[in-house]
Amino acid sequence: MKNAFAVAGVVVKELYRRKDFYVLFIVTVLICLVMASVNIYDDAHIARYLKEISLLLIWISSLVIAITTTARQIPAERENRTLIPLLAKPLTRTELVAGKFLGCWLACGLTLLCFYVFFGALAASREHHWPLQNYVQAALMHWCLLGIVVSMSLLGSLVFAAPSSNSTICAVVVMGILFVARHLDQVAITRPEPFRTVAFVFYYALPHLEFYDLRDLIIHDWPPVDWKYVSLAVLYGAFYMAVFIIGACLVFRRKAVN
Amino acid sequence: MSIILRTEKLRVEYRSREIRQATKVAVNGLDLEVSAGEVFGFLGPNGAGKTTTMNVLLGFVPPTSGAAYLFGIDVRQPIARQRIGYLPELTYYYKFLTAEELLRFYARIFGLPRAKTDQRIAELLKLVELEPAAKRPIKGYSKGMQQRVGLAQALINDPDLLILDEPTSGLDPLGRMKVREIIQRLKREGKTVFFSSHELGEVESVCDRVAIIHQGELRAVGRVAEITGGHQNLEEAFLDIIGYKPQPAPLP
Numbered sequence: 070m071k072n073a074f075a076v077a078g079v080v081v082k083e084l085y086r087r088k089d090f091y092v093l094f095i096v097t098v099l100i101c102l103v104m105a106s107v108n109i110y111d112d113a114h115i116a117r118y119l120k121e122i123s124l125l126l127i128w129i130s131s132l133v134i135a136i137t138t139t140a141r142q143i144p145a146e147r148e149n150r151t152l153i154p155l156l157a158k159p160l161t162r163t164e165l166v167a168g169k170f171l172g173c174w175l176a177c178g179l180t181l182l183c184f185y186v187f188f189g190a191l192a193a194s195r196e197h198h199w200p201l202q203n204y205v206q207a208a209l210m211h212w213c214l215l216g217i218v219v220s221m222s223l224l225g226s227l228v229f230a231a232p233s234s235n236s237t238i239c240a241v242v243v244m245g246i247l248f249v250a251r252h253l254d255q256v257a258i259t260r261p262e263p264f265r266t267v268a269f270v271f272y273y274a275l276p277h278l279e280f281y282d283l284r285d286l287i288i289h290d291w292p293p294v295d296w297k298y299v300s301l302a303v304l305y306g307a308f309y310m311a312v313f314i315i316g317a318c319l320v321f322r323r324k325a326v327n
Numbered sequence: 328m329s330i331i332l333r334t335e336k337l338r339v340e341y342r343s344r345e346i347r348q349a350t351k352v353a354v355n356g357l358d359l360e361v362s363a364g365e366v367f368g369f370l371g372p373n374g375a376g377k378t379t380t381m382n383v384l385l386g387f388v389p390p391t392s393g394a395a396y397l398f399g400i401d402v403r404q405p406i407a408r409q410r411i412g413y414l415p416e417l418t419y420y421y422k423f424l425t426a427e428e429l430l431r432f433y434a435r436i437f438g439l440p441r442a443k444t445d446q447r448i449a450e451l452l453k454l455v456e457l458e459p460a461a462k463r464p465i466k467g468y469s470k471g472m473q474q475r476v477g478l479a480q481a482l483i484n485d486p487d488l489l490i491l492d493e494p495t496s497g498l499d500p501l502g503r504m505k506v507r508e509i510i511q512r513l514k515r516e517g518k519t520v521f522f523s524s525h526e527l528g529e530v531e532s533v534c535d536r537v538a539i540i541h542q543g544e545l546r547a548v549g550r551v552a553e554i555t556g557g558h559q560n561l562e563e564a565f566l567d568i569i570g571y572k573p574q575p576a577p578l579p
Contacts, residue, residue: 071435071438072435072436075432075435075436078432078435079421079424079432082423082424082428083421083423086423087423149419150415150417150419151419151420151421153387153415154413154414154415154420154433154477154480154481155436156385156386156387157385157386157387157408157411157413157415157490158408158433158436158437159405159406159408159409159436159437160405160436161405325387325388326382326387326388
């Protein structure tokens with residue numbers, strides 16, 4: 070694992086030396102601060118709308134960072150030929166894939182931390198309380214979701230030719246899963262065979278990313294979710310991450326280095 | 328003297344993806360042995376199979392048949408690369424890292440302890456004369472400086488075998504001289520160097536033995552004096568061995 074952590078360290082360094090994160094963070098902060106400075110219609114619950122829009126921006130920014138950062142990792146190594154001196158060291162391809170995954174996931178975790186600290190400060194300035202357990206659960210589940218997205222994007226970067234096509238396909242798939250896949254069971258029962266079986270297969274095979282969306286918990290100040298269910302969701306996410314990473318390792322083993 | 332690098336009837340074929348295209352044999356039945364402490368030149372015209380052989384030695388390409396060993400370990404095992412250093416012909420390093428960070432990253436992969444890493448980085452930056460630029464990102468380096476970073480990364484683990492793919496390619500005369508000096512210094516330290524080059528004068532001056540490969544097959548191997556015997560220099564011997572017949576230039 071030490072080799073995977075060494076590779077991960079370089080990925081994290083790359084993220085904080087590039088401008089992507091800073092641009093998205095500053096844009097999110099500016100939009101949120103401008104919204105926080107006005108109170109439309111003197112609505113007593115305006116803070117809820119502010120929180121909802123802020124969280125939506127955080128979700129979009131984090132998905133963009135996760136997908137674009139991961140999608141370029143291995144293709145950039147191949148294109149810039151940095152892969153050659155790297156694999157000439159006692160480093161296996163599996164360790165490289167694991168390192169890239171860990172690096173991207175950790176980098177996403179660090180960006181999430183920045184976003185949620187800002188969000189917490191903004192929400193506390195309007196509501197004067199800070200439901201820490203809710204924030205921790207929401208951030209943890211959000212990070213798990215990003216783990217699934219990162220591993221999926223890593224596999225995509227080895228299957229699709231260009232990082233841009235991989236990023237677009239991953240973004241469409243994630244959006245599709247978030248908005249459509251959760252309703253596939255209801256679609257299935259209204260369809261005749263064999264569409265019913267196909268729809269059910271997709272419903273059970275695709276990762277249910279909506280499990281990780283705890284935004285409502287923060288927006289409406291609902292009580293925290295039982296940690297038992299959070300743990301189960303983390304295990305469920307870990308299973309999908311493992312599946313995608315194993316797939317990426319198997320594809321990468323067959324790829325030419327140059 | 329122990330054998331550091333060995334290939335046995337090494338054959339590498341590249342299968343074409345197009346149906347009617349024939350399979351290309353890049354290396355055919357290559358038998359090589361390089362002993363400890365030797366500087367071994369690996370020569371051949373473009374497309375002869377030198378880079379493919381190096382790719383097999385580095386574990387990038389699996390042999391179609393035959394085998395290759397480094398320190399007696401099959402090259403398909405990553406541990407075979409623990410005691411080697413490799414400098415590719417043309418490559419780029421992570422441009423957002425500084426030379427020091429790059430060397431630290433590679434040292435970590437080799438599992439060097441922190442104190443040893445610090446000492447090794449200081450030595451290498453001095454050796455390749457990059458101390459003043461050590462904390463600057465590589466993106467600001469000239470081509471010669473990048474090549475010197477490459478040499479430093481190839482030496483980070485104090486390797487017993489150094490594989491260099493055209494190490495002086497694209498360097499100015501001063502850069503070439505420095506690389507030659509480093510190779511000779513490594514030779515004095517008892518390191519084994521396996522390198523390919525098109526600069527035959529350079530090969531003649533630094534190599535103990537050379538192998539000449541053409542169309543994937545080994546055409547000659549031996550001490551430089553044996554190969555050049557009966558010829559004016561290594562270049563003439565090389566052209567003769569690969570079967571090049573100079574044509575008289577047509578009169579205008």
